[in-house]
Amino acid sequence: MAKQKITSSSTAEYFSKNLQQVGFSSPTKAVLTTLKEAIDNSLDACEEAGILPELVVEIEKAGAGTLKNTDLVRIYVEDNGPGLEVEEVSAVFGEYLASSKFGRGRCSRGQQGIGISAATTWAQLTSAKGVRVVTKTAKMRQAVTGVVEVDIKHNKGVIKDKKTIQWTKPHGVSVEFYIDGRIQLNGEGGLMTYLLGTTLVNPHLTLKYTVPEQKAQKVERVSDICPSIPDATTPHPHTMKLGEFIAHSHLFGRIAVSAWLKKGFSRITDHVIGEIIKNGVSKKVLEQSVDKTADADFKALFSAIHKTELMAPSTRSVMTIGEAAFSKSVRRLGEVDFFSVLTRKPTICDYKPVAVEVAIARLKSGTAKIAGETDDSPATILRFANRVPLQFDKAACAMVRAIETVNWRTYGLAQPKDSLPQGPYVIAVSLVSPFIKFKNASKETVDASDELVEEMRRTLIQAGQRLSRHIRKESKEADLEEKLRHIEQFCPILVDCLCRITKAPDSRKKKATEGIIKLLGRDVNAAKRDLKEANTAVKDAVSKGKVHVVNTDDVLKETEEEIESGSDDVEGDDAKVKASGKGKKAAAKPAKKKAEKKQATTKEKRVTA
Amino acid sequence: MKEETVPQLSKKLCNILLTDLENARRPVLEAIKCSLDNAKYSPSVGYLTPGSKRVRTELNVSSVQKMSRAIFLLEIFLRNLETGAVNTKREIYYISKGETKHNPSLKPLDFADQDESDSVIDFICEMLECYREELNCFANDRGGQTYSNQLEVTETMPDGEKAVVDLGSLGTSPFQPKNRPQSLQLRAKKKIDFCLVVESEGTANTFVANGFCKRNNCILMGAQGVPSNAVRGWCKLIQDQLKIPIYFFGDLDAYTMQNIYRTLKAGSAASLIRNSDFSAPDVKFLGVLPSDIKKYDLNDYPVKENDLQEARALKKASDALKNDPFFKDKKNKGVTKILHWLLENKRRCEQQALFTVDPRDPTMPEKIILEKIKAGDYV
Numbered sequence: 001m002a003k004q005k006i007t008s009s010s011t012a013e014y015f016s017k018n019l020q021q022v023g024f025s026s027p028t029k030a031v032l033t034t035l036k037e038a039i040d041n042s043l044d045a046c047e048e049a050g051i052l053p054e055l056v057v058e059i060e061k062a063g064a065g066t067l068k069n070t071d072l073v074r075i076y077v078e079d080n081g082p083g084l085e086v087e088e089v090s091a092v093f094g095e096y097l098a099s100s101k102f103g104r105g106r107c108s109r110g111q112q113g114i115g116i117s118a119a120t121t122w123a124q125l126t127s128a129k130g131v132r133v134v135t136k137t138a139k140m141r142q143a144v145t146g147v148v149e150v151d152i153k154h155n156k157g158v159i160k161d162k163k164t165i166q167w168t169k170p171h172g173v174s175v176e177f178y179i180d181g182r183i184q185l186n187g188e189g190g191l192m193t194y195l196l197g198t199t200l201v202n203p204h205l206t207l208k209y210t211v212p213e214q215k216a217q218k219v220e221r222v223s224d225i226c227p228s229i230p231d232a233t234t235p236h237p238h239t240m241k242l243g244e245f246i247a248h249s250h251l252f253g254r255i256a257v258s259a260w261l262k263k264g265f266s267r268i269t270d271h272v273i274g275e276i277i278k279n280g281v282s283k284k285v286l287e288q289s290v291d292k293t294a295d296a297d298f299k300a301l302f303s304a305i306h307k308t309e310l311m312a313p314s315t316r317s318v319m320t321i322g323e324a325a326f327s328k329s330v331r332r333l334g335e336v337d338f339f340s341v342l343t344r345k346p347t348i349c350d351y352k353p354v355a356v357e358v359a360i361a362r363l364k365s366g367t368a369k370i371a372g373e374t375d376d377s378p379a380t381i382l383r384f385a386n387r388v389p390l391q392f393d394k395a396a397c398a399m400v401r402a403i404e405t406v407n408w409r410t411y412g413l414a415q416p417k418d419s420l421p422q423g424p425y426v427i428a429v430s431l432v433s434p435f436i437k438f439k440n441a442s443k444e445t446v447d448a449s450d451e452l453v454e455e456m457r458r459t460l461i462q463a464g465q466r467l468s469r470h471i472r473k474e475s476k477e478a479d480l481e482e483k484l485r486h487i488e489q490f491c492p493i494l495v496d497c498l499c500r501i502t503k504a505p506d507s508r509k510k511k512a513t514e515g516i517i518k519l520l521g522r523d524v525n526a527a528k529r530d531l532k533e534a535n536t537a538v539k540d541a542v543s544k545g546k547v548h549v550v551n552t553d554d555v556l557k558e559t560e561e562e563i564e565s566g567s568d569d570v571e572g573d574d575a576k577v578k579a580s581g582k583g584k585k586a587a588a589k590p591a592k593k594k595a596e597k598k599q600a601t602t603k604e605k606r607v608t609a
Numbered sequence: 610m611k612e613e614t615v616p617q618l619s620k621k622l623c624n625i626l627l628t629d630l631e632n633a634r635r636p637v638l639e640a641i642k643c644s645l646d647n648a649k650y651s652p653s654v655g656y657l658t659p660g661s662k663r664v665r666t667e668l669n670v671s672s673v674q675k676m677s678r679a680i681f682l683l684e685i686f687l688r689n690l691e692t693g694a695v696n697t698k699r700e701i702y703y704i705s706k707g708e709t710k711h712n713p714s715l716k717p718l719d720f721a722d723q724d725e726s727d728s729v730i731d732f733i734c735e736m737l738e739c740y741r742e743e744l745n746c747f748a749n750d751r752g753g754q755t756y757s758n759q760l761e762v763t764e765t766m767p768d769g770e771k772a773v774v775d776l777g778s779l780g781t782s783p784f785q786p787k788n789r790p791q792s793l794q795l796r797a798k799k800k801i802d803f804c805l806v807v808e809s810e811g812t813a814n815t816f817v818a819n820g821f822c823k824r825n826n827c828i829l830m831g832a833q834g835v836p837s838n839a840v841r842g843w844c845k846l847i848q849d850q851l852k853i854p855i856y857f858f859g860d861l862d863a864y865t866m867q868n869i870y871r872t873l874k875a876g877s878a879a880s881l882i883r884n885s886d887f888s889a890p891d892v893k894f895l896g897v898l899p900s901d902i903k904k905y906d907l908n909d910y911p912v913k914e915n916d917l918q919e920a921r922a923l924k925k926a927s928d929a930l931k932n933d934p935f936f937k938d939k940k941n942k943g944v945t946k947i948l949h950w951l952l953e954n955k956r957r958c959e960q961q962a963l964f965t966v967d968p969r970d971p972t973m974p975e976k977i978i979l980e981k982i983k984a985g986d987y988v
Contacts, residue, residue, distance in 0.1 A: 483670040489717035490677040495630065497680040501623040501687065512630040516668075519633050523670040 011096040012155035022118045027070045030122055031181035034075050037115035038175050042079035044109050049082040052226050057209040065180035073181045078174035083137035086144045093120050093131055093148040094157020109388045121150050126180035134174040136167050143167035189391045197382045197389035199332050201430055203325040222328035234266045236313035237305045239351045246298050249290040258286040267311045279304040318346040318355045318432055326359055333426055335364040340466035344459045349451040354433040356456050358463040363424045379425035385436050390444055398448035399429040402456035411464040412471030473534040480527040491516045615743050616690055619683055638666040640735035645878040650934035655890025659881040678729045681718050686744040695745040702726040740883045742789045752833030753840035754783035756817045759801050759826055763794040790842035795850040804828040804847050808859030819971050836873045844889035856895040862957040863926035866948050870894055875935045895987040897958045899950045908965050909958035943988030
């Protein structure tokens with residue numbers, strides 16, 4: 001066999017040939033991924049600097065693309081973040097694995113420093129032009145602009161056409177990509193779904209956006225609190241492999257092994273050191289310097305630590321959106337009927353700290369901003385990992401698995417077996433963790449480990465239970481409505497038919513009519529009592545902030561008034577019907593319809609904890 | 610129950626309902642529960658009879674729609690009985706639609722589809738414990754085409770006139786029994802030896818064309834699958850009035866045993882209240898028997914378990930062995946044994962397989978049938 005020359009390639013070369021691995025597998029995904037990476041970077045930068053983000057997004061067709069069936073798409077994202085120093089620009093946009101966040105163990109959106117460089121590469125490959133960046137920090141009098149390209153051979157960013165310009169913004173960064181792609185607005189992988197999802201999990205974000213075929217929109221922030229990303233905690237030894245363990249020791253120079261363990265890891269205390277000794281590690285090893293420790297000793301130490309029971313890792317590094325802010329954000333999904341949100345306490349899954357938050361909202365039919373919410377279509381699922389929407393390959397995702405394993409029928413939602421629930425509902429699941437296990441580099445699917453699915457399932461169940469109180473109330477309302485309708489419709493027919501068959505005189509007919517109304521009125525009163533109980537349950541849940549209902553005060557007050565007025569006997573109601581001769585509608589009009597009417601005319605008001 | 614009592618009974622029932630309503634008392638309608646869990650079987654009776662379970666329908670806001678619909682349809686039936694008009698279930702469905710169309714106040718009663726009106730008709734029958742034929746509501750006369758050179762049938766018409774039909778004078782045309790066979794009177798012009806009920810209508814026609822009725826003093830009937838009320842009542846009539854042995858000849862499979870033969874012999878769970886008039890307990894299962902497959906080297910084949918219909922039949926047969934009082938009774942152990950054989954072997958053999966014995970002799974199936982009758986080779 002002829003000897004072949006072994007060559008090495010740069011990281012940029014690898015990614016430029018495998019862009020499909022990082023979200024550029026189709027023209028549609030290319031547009032979404034580019035936008036996503038730009039927004040992620042902007043939001044992370046704003047949050048790092050404690051600035052409430054205000055983003056401007058513009059997406060438009062700028063001509064024909066060079067690839068088959070594509071357009072040349074302009075993607076522009078501008079933020080009010082701290083801005084980048086000029087010397088950082090080329091590395092951030094043109095160099096793979098150049099990141100301020102790599103391996104830091106924090107819940108930031110970006111982690112490795114691949115995404116935005118991949119977007120630059122895609123722009124370069126398809127439109128022969130990199131990304132135009134404008135940056136201005138608070139210290140700079142003028143902004144600096146230039147086109148950043150990736151030197152693929154050497155994995156380096158190169159700035160071309162650099163110049164200073166006037167920019168009215170005090171600080172910030174803007175990026176402008178021209179790429180080959182296809183714009184898909186709606187549906188699971190649509191830009192609108194992405195933008196809506198981004199505003200949902202970022203209540204502190206103000207977003208101005210322009211997309212084709214729609215007027216420019218501005219979504220105002222609903223929270224003035226800029227989330228601060230908690231600092232990373234020291235690693236937990238049980239989450240490490242032997243090689244990592246040894247490499248970790250090199251960061252500490254000349255230090256005794258026991259001191260290194262206590263300083264360099266979480267959950268190692270003097271008591272734990274004692275336990276490690278009991279598990280077969282000699283005191284001598286623990287007292288010697290780490291730089292003089294042989295690999296065999298490291299291996300023995302590593303095994304002993306794994307045999308030792310340790311406290312679970314700390315969950316302090318995990319951040320959440322919070323129920324209050326999430327509740328406000330849910331209102332931006334469309335015309336929401338009612339919803340529940342739930343933030344679980346951070347916990348440990350697969351030795352990693354995680355926090356799961358869930359929002360379930362029922363939208364008024366046809367008012368949702370996202371597609372697919374009819375009564376028999378599956379509920380819309382919004383998935384988020386570290387507050388970034390996930391839009392592809394949902395079937396294998398831990399979040400979808402968890403949703404499918406919940407029995408939603410218990411909470412009043414329709415659900416085919418082992419499937420997603422149906423109806424005009426939006427179920428948003430947000431997972432936050434410094435170590436999310438994605439199934440692929442393009443971060444589209446979260447690996448479905450049993451522990452993680454179970455944690456999500458519990459969160460969903462709790463949120464479902466909260467929501468069910470309102471659904472139950474609705475079903476009681478519908479029940480009462482049907483009963484009233486049945487009395488109104490069928491009683492006269494039944495009595496008439498019986499009288500015709502038996503040839504009974506009018507006197508009997510009158511008496512029987514009175515009798516049947518009285519008789520069935522008892523059933524209606526029972527239904528009214530049920531509804532009253534359901535209303536009380538909802539009111540209770542609302543006051544505790546467990547379920548949120550649009551116009552709650554008005555709805556509850558009104559339905560209660562109706563129940564009170566007719567709670568003793570239905571005879572009174574019917575007497576009114578008979579007397580007026582045209583008042584059937586009034587007698588049978590359900591509380592729900594009145595409430596709906598009221599809802600439509602009154603300004604939305606939310607009652608929350 | 611006699612036909613003329615239905616209007617009286619209906620009026621009585623309506624009067625009770627009206628009196629209850631006048632007194633603001635909750636009326637309750639009771640009907641026999643027509644399901645397998647309320648079916649009893651006694652070999653001395655010979656057919657499935659109802660147990661003590663009853664279905665109670667109490668008037669409340671949920672049942673007021675059903676009750677209103679029942680009384681509404683009952684009024685239509687009573688009108689039909691008064692004028693002598695008859696209808697099918699489908700026609701009743703359209704008549705009710707017409708009523709609601711012309712009288713807007715009846716609109717809430719409107720049936721969305723025929724299934725809805727059918728279930729109300731069944732409810733009325735269970736409530737009054739009568740057959741729907743007694744409400745002048747007839748099904749299509751399906752199956753039961755009968756051939757005989759010895760049989761004479763006298764039909765009493767609704768107006769009291771009598772019509773006499775000599776089956777021997779019909780040539781190759783069959784006699785079609787009616788859904789209300791109680792109005793027929795049978796007479797054998799000559800001694801009739803047996804009655805053969807063939808599951809397949811086509812095979813029965815073939816037998817006739819090949820001269821079966823010429824060579825045998827018999828009655829030959831095609832059942833056309835699951836026996837209709839007409840076929841069941843007709844067999845009962847032949848059994849009771851002519852007192853001749855009746856043999857059933859059909860496929861050897863779970864569906865035939867359970868749905869066709871059991872219904873013919875002992876009635877069905879859905880018709881518990883009328884099995885006395887619509888079952889012929891003396892019918893014997895002539896074949897195809899499992900032993901015939903070996904004896905005559907018949908072509909059988911495995912049941913396709915992935916076929917939904919076949920799998921359902923097997924499942925039903927397995928349930929029947931556990932729950933059906935007919936199959937659980939010792940007297941029917943021969944039939945039960947066959948059902949066990951079918952479940953174990955998962956094979957089936959069709960009645961037409963008899964034609965494989967001697968493909969060049971069209972009368973070979975007849976010869977085998979006669980041989981089996983003569984040898985008492987049936988269960």
